[in-house]
Amino acid sequence: MxxxxxxxxxxxxxxxxxxxxxxxxxxxxxxxxxxxxxxxxxxxxxxxxxxxTAAPIPGTLVTVDGGTTPAGSAGLIQSAVTSLPNNSDQLLAATTSGKVELATGSGEGYTWQNWQTLSLPAGVKAKWVGIAGMPNGASQLITISSTGQLWHTVRNANGSWQTSGWGSPAGSTGFVRASITAMPNGSSQLVAITTSGVLMHNIRNANGSWQGWRPLPQPGVKIVDASIAGMPDGSSQILEVTSTGVMKHNLRNANGSWQKQGWGVPSGIGAVSAVSITSSSVFGSAAGTGESVMRIVNAAGAVVYAVRYPDGHWELEYGGTPMVESWGTPANITMTTQRADGKPVTFAVAED
Structure with a gap:
């Protein structure tokens, strides 16, 4: 047959x-x-x-690794998700009307509270969001406005918000996308892409001060997507996608230096449109082995899983076979830190 x-x-x-x-x-x-x-x-x-085939309406939030989505997960343009040390999850989304919505969950992505709309600074309409669960149980949220300004705030472990509300770090203008990750020492690291395709890096120290934006120059290369993951040893790893569909990887050591070989291109992945990277566990749990886990949207709109091990070698899970569910082409993709109780939870927003 x-x-x-x-x-x-x-x-x-x-x-x-x-x-x-x-x-x-x-x-x-x-x-x-x-x-x-x-x-x-x-x-x-x-x-x-x-x-x-069955496919959701464009703008619908879909789950990739199993689990469920909060009720009313439609009319979205992008999402971001994180996990916390107590194995709960927080899911953030930017809506087509420019709002930022937050849902909290548990049970490895199977139980969610209803979306709540967050207050933004006057006149701000969101077009991109990011979130990082911190080792102390708080979370840090970012959003990029329709005018390209990046804003940041903190949700405390008890559910309250920092009294100063949203703030915009110095020089946080002219951005189109950004990603934020937690570090074991209580700091956070961010990468952001400018309108001209330059990748920028910033650090928010544990005391709330900022390092300031620094470019990660790559002459002649335009970046269209990027994701950053903090590792248990204090290093961080970055994935980026160029305008020609090439996925590249870099590693920032805990002492602030960068890996000697610079940006590398993993083999066997092919053309890429979007990426998300996370650590096996930034919170130092027994599951933390120092490996990074990736979800990659290829040029055909399928999701490929990949792992980078601590010794630097790469492995395409399932032999590189795209793991595509029945939800259609993802516009973007996001996943939690891999927690002590199991695998990461991954979400995407469906597009045409």
């Missing part, structure tokens, strides 16, 4: 009398599935049927 799934993918052949085949489509649509049966004498028979 040979199966052609009508999307240009390789055919599948099975020989067992009880055989069947499964297939996941990279993009929603209607496809013709054709099965050809050949007996021992070489005689063939063919049949076909139409299959239409």
């Amino acid at each position: 040979t199966y052609d799934f009508g999307d240009g993918s390789p055919t599948k052949t099975e020989t067992s009398p009880t055989a069947y085949a499964t297939h996941t489509y990279n993009k929603p649509g209607t496809y013709t599935i054709t099965e050809t049966v050949t007996d021992a004498g070489g005689h063939t028979a063919t049949t076909s049927t139409k299959f239409t």
